[in-house]
Amino acid sequence: MSAVSRRTNWAGNIAFAAPELHRPATLSELQAVVARASRLRALGTGHSFNDIADSPGAQVSLAGLPPEVEADSARSVARVSAGLTYAEVAPRLHAAGFALRAMASLPHISVGGACATATHGSGIASQNLAAAVTAMEMVTADGDLVSLHRKDDGFSGAVVHLGALGVVVSLTLEVVPAFDVAQQVYENLPLAVLDDHFADIMAAGYSVSLFTDWRAPRLTQVWVKQRVGDPAAEVAEAPWFTAMPADGPRHPVPGQPAQTCTEQLGVPGPWYARLPHFRPGFTPSAGDELQSEYLLPTEQTVAGLHALGQLSQAVAPVLQICEVRAIAADELWLSPCYQRDTVGFHFTWVPDADRVLPVVRLVEQRLALLDARPHWGKVFTTPPEALRASYQRLPDFLGLIGRYDPAGKFRNAYTGRYLAG
Ligand SMILES: Cc1cc2nc3c(=O)[nH]c(=O)nc-3n(C[C@H](O)[C@H](O)[C@H](O)COP(=O)(O)OP(=O)(O)OC[C@H]3O[C@@H](n4cnc5c(N)ncnc54)[C@H](O)[C@@H]3O)c2cc1C
Structure with a gap:
């Protein structure tokens, strides 16, 4: 754990108020960090321009966890560690003969952070990066490891989660033959x-x-x-x-x-x-x-x-x-x-x-x-009530928060504003 005097997002326009930053090296260390914390947010590579990744308590980075990229050619998917960046994941997928359908304008961002915010590239037939997710593993508030699969009830709600459900450890992504x-x-x-x-x-x-x-x-x-x-x-x-x-x-x-x-x-x-x-x-x-x-x-x-x-x-x-x-x-x-x-x-x-x-x-x-x-x-200044009204499935998402984080461990000022009301 490090308590650093001033840490910011990539752009430097947000000074994180979170007094602690944890960087576990193993899954069990991460589970202990999550279980112990009273308030916690996962931090990806900090490329968001607002306070979405900040925390009133601790932040946790997954950059020190084992860098796993496991392609499953029979199922055309790859399971990747959520803390890896696309720059780290993509060449390994390519070497295994696979590609992702879409990428953002930059590969510097973490897979976990990009999917959490529905990061996208461009292409009339290309969905955002989160749409490739077929399964995810997440450490929930009490430190348990939960696996979610596309067929599960609520999965479509859990993939773009704004960090509000837990700490995602791995994502399984659809892949196509390299091109x-x-x-x-x-x-x-x-x-x-x-x-x-x-x-x-x-x-x-x-x-x-x-x-x-x-x-x-x-x-x-x-x-x-x-x-x-x-x-x-x-x-x-x-x-x-x-x-x-x-x-x-x-x-x-x-x-x-x-x-x-x-x-x-x-x-x-x-x-x-x-x-x-x-x-x-x-x-x-x-x-x-x-x-x-x-x-x-x-x-x-x-x-x-x-x-x-x-x-x-x-x-x-x-x-x-x-x-x-x-x-x-x-x-x-x-x-x-x-x-x-x-x-x-x-x-x-x-x-x-x-x-x-x-x-x-x-x-x-x-x-x-x-x-x-x-x-x-x-950066946006959309009134929270207008933003909430524009997401018809928000009540269902709040149900997922109730299921995975009933005590609000992963809540921060941002989710308080835009999700909870
Ligand atoms: C130069 C630049 C170019 C960009 N280009 C694009 C673009 O082309 N397309 C686009 O759509 N966006 C773009 N963005 C925005 C960027 O993709 C998003 O802000 C993205 O969320 C950043 O990922 P990150 O890893 O830095 O996440 P962070 O900013 O660190 O975190 C974002 C959110 O994800 C959560 N999170 C992160 N990791 C995890 C995890 N493992 N488990 C649970 N929650 C987690 C955090 O708690 C937070 O809520 C760009 C940003 C920059 C700075």
């Missing part, structure tokens, strides 16, 4: 093209991301990631919807070095080295930043883009880059994509909360009219 991906960046696509062609553009690759700085009515970049050998995915001839292929590698955030990004220019490579935008071993994104993201039903895409266009004079001065992504619907109760195909409007802001928060409020007031839900792990 290669080639990515190409296009530049300067007029935003107006999206009015009629958003669906075509998002369908042009296995994973497509659109970037704009809202300083002009154009997409600065379009990242198209194609599965190699996919006959349906012939990369368009230039110009593509009037956009031209970039003449060298690019970083989506203006002014940032392209060598921190995954390889582009159509060079094929393994799925895990192309699906994320950012390479492990380097600072992802800008480094100095805040992030927000709003997830809307896909049919609200054009209305959302127009609403943001009207706010561009407020947004642009505090924005580093905005990314538009697609995520397929899932059945996970607390997933922002629950039963709806989704478009994500992501914002990488300047690292200045005083200037950013008023704009966040403005953006979310407009997007609320379009049924937007905020990303659980990013």
Whole structure:
């Protein structure tokens, strides 16, 4: 156990108030830590931008537990230690001949933390990362190890759990045969093209991301990631919807070095080295930043883009880059994509909360009219009652808390605000 004077999340905008950080080396040590604690939260890699991972008592990191990755080819699943990062898991899966269907923009995050908040990448047929979970093992409040399986009652509620049910030790993930991906960046696509062609553009690759700085009515970049050998995915001839292929590698955030990004220019490579935008071993994104993201039903895409266009004079001065992504619907109760195909409007802001928060409020007031839900792990100011009302299965999730954590050991200020009411 360590009591450190000042610990923060990755972005440095949250100083954890938790006075203790435990780093057990074995499952039984973890069980003892959980059983002993009066209040406890699991900490992944701390990449969330709000107080979701903070604790009024202890925090526990699983980074010291044995780094297990066990592929089961007969069942097309792999059981992985929840404290491992995707950067640690993915090459091991690839070496065993497997791939994950989706990855986030960065592999630096823990599997446990990413699934807990419904972290996602982009792709019209790609669900969020938690949707791959077929089973999980979790240490509950009294230190018991509980196994949950997809067929179990309440499983769809337990996978995106915001850390509120227990400490997840392992996740079993669906895998597919390993595949290669080639990515190409296009530049300067007029935003107006999206009015009629958003669906075509998002369908042009296995994973497509659109970037704009809202300083002009154009997409600065379009990242198209194609599965190699996919006959349906012939990369368009230039110009593509009037956009031209970039003449060298690019970083989506203006002014940032392209060598921190995954390889582009159509060079094929393994799925895990192309699906994320950012390479492990380097600072992802800008480094100095805040992030927000709003997830809307896909049919609200054009209305959302127009609403943001009207706010561009407020947004642009505090924005580093905005990314538009697609995520397929899932059945996970607390997933922002629950039963709806989704478009994500992501914002990488300047690292200045005083200037950013008023704009966040403005953006979310407009997007609320379009049924937007905020990303659980990013900066948002959505009124708790509105947030709670947007999750129809929240009462069922509260039932799971009652089942696994009746005394509220895993409760913190964040879950008190957004879950409990
Ligand atoms: C540069 C950058 C890029 C990002 N890109 C994306 C992106 O492409 N897509 C996207 O959707 N999000 C993105 N995010 C957000 C990020 O994926 C989420 O905030 C994610 O939850 C972070 O994972 P973590 O391991 O850091 O979890 P933490 O932030 O440490 O914790 C998040 C939550 O998970 C819980 N938790 C963590 N581990 C466990 C466990 N083992 N058992 C139980 N609960 C646990 C914590 O208690 C907390 O509630 C990005 C963030 C950054 C900083």
